Amino acid sequence: MAIFKTQVVSEHEDGAISSAVELLRAGNLVAIPTETVYGLAADATEHCAVQQIYEAKGRPSNNPLICHVSDIEMAKSYVVVPPIAEKMMQRFWPGPLSLVLEMRQATKIALPVSAGLHTLAVRCPDHEITRQIIRALGHPIAAPSANPSGKLSPTSVADVKTGLGGKIPLIIDGGNTDVGIESTIVGVRAGKLYLLRPGTVTADDISQAMGEPVFDRDNSEITAPGQLASHYAPTAHVRMNASHADDSEIMIGFGDVAGNYTLSHSGDLREAAQNLFRILRAADNTGAQTIAVAPIPNHSIGIAINDRLKRAAAPREAT
Template sequence: MITKYWSVDKDVDKKTSYTHIQQAADFLKKNQLVAFPTETVYGLGGNAKEDSAIEKIFAAKGRPSDNPLIIHIANKNQLEELVEEIPEKAEVLMDTFWPGPLTIIFRSKKGALSKVATAGLQTVGIRMPDHPVALQLIEESGLPIAAPSANQSGKPSPTKAEHVKDDLDTKIAGIVDGGATGVGVESTVIDCTSTIPVILRPGGITKEQIEKVIGLTHMDEALTNEALTPKSPGMKYTHYAPSAPFYLVDGSKERIQTLIEEERQKGKKVGILTTEENKQFYHADSIYSCGSRNDLSTVATDLYDGLRSFDYDKVDIIFGEMFPIEGVGHAVMNRLMKAASHQIIQ
């Protein structure tokens, strides 16, 4: 398969951009797969109503089919066609955070979506992305779009079109290049089907922000207990991992540098995932600063690009700094822990 490549501007009204988005939407209408930018990461889009389109998503990603997909919409009219009811707290969350990086779990309307997309569940995760290209593409297609991250399953999520090309070129029909994404980590997922909403995946909208508008929420116990199975779409299996073994280090810069030196003495090429405040301290073969410790949103933005950079540099082992589990730091550490398969050097 030859993958078509469209370059578009965030000003979707520009003639060339609009034409390219229309062409990509036509692919979606024909049940072909199109990768596109959102404010979080690039998504791999397919017609959420059609089994054949969804099966192509699982095949292209190498994703287990018991892992449900998040559905992307462009307006609330689409939502009413897909869900049984809209709980009051979900309505408040939508009014506050949509469009934006928040996925809400609803009870799905029977027959409205492909059972393959929902993995046979009676619930579905839905969000409205805060990206003009994504919204225009969904609008032009006239469809709800199932869109997990546009990467090979298990690899770091793509925040640039070239990341998508690295993983999925010749496996999908098209890629819409809208530049680098903004938030950098996937959407927060919150289940609003229970009396007290449950956050199933931390992301671009923090627990603190959510509780300011709807009050008490719980965190899914599986986020901190490895023995439990995560309930969130896309969180059931290993994710975000670079090719080389990756270890988080709960210790000082000096401790990390000692580990780097020990591995280099063994003849290994070593990478370090660090921050602007600390990058000058380290001596390693590949050093990537993913942002500032004083603003963890910058770390979230560049995290996946950093993890992918070590594959490009062909390192043998990677060490990474740890971050406070507060605000968006919760999402950052959630992704890092999964990338490191929960391997922490004390």
């Protein structure tokens, strides 16, 4: 893989959009800001460019990518959008909700984006410059998190540089991300809604807005990003539901449970989600063998936080 002198350009700088689009059109990768985490973008219609995402991240080829679109109309060019999916798009887009829908047969989306599946995950990000880049490119971008596969997701430019510096030519600096964890993913099949990955748009939010139940994922096959057993992992081991830190551990608190760091002093789940990867990274950088994490209530956004922590705590595959 090519070695680059990675350039960082502020989203407010003149020429930021044109620079990103020029690189994407040439088949290169660009790290872009979204409201969730930073994404590693390629033109989703270019096979070789998308393959570079898997190579740069060290990502398993059976782990599909999310296509980011500029609006609902662009999504409709690549996936079949039933009425319930369009209603969700109108309610939650732009925003941290990805929908897995049937891919159109005549689509030009590169095969590695869907990992060979007949479905495609689509999302319209709530970050203006990223939508402008997609609009100027004229195609969706495939954009998983801009980090080595399985590691902590990046919520700042510094995180991206640490993980992918030298592997990509450009990072668009949009500051620290607002949401802090990856999008909710919902599959739509035969008119029913399935939660494939929890996020800050909760199953209750969707059910309330749609007037329809949201079912749990009903099989163990990988049908969307973020479903690998071990994922979002620091170098240190992670111990969940801890009331205190043992020897050789560092503590991440929440609410009334104190720690060396805290996800939220007030017990605010949205604040905890925003801080999760940043604080896990800070705790990991201390060199502690184990990161102990206080109990997180398993409701609302807490379901998504616990999902990330469970995958961070899962046994890692030998490399």
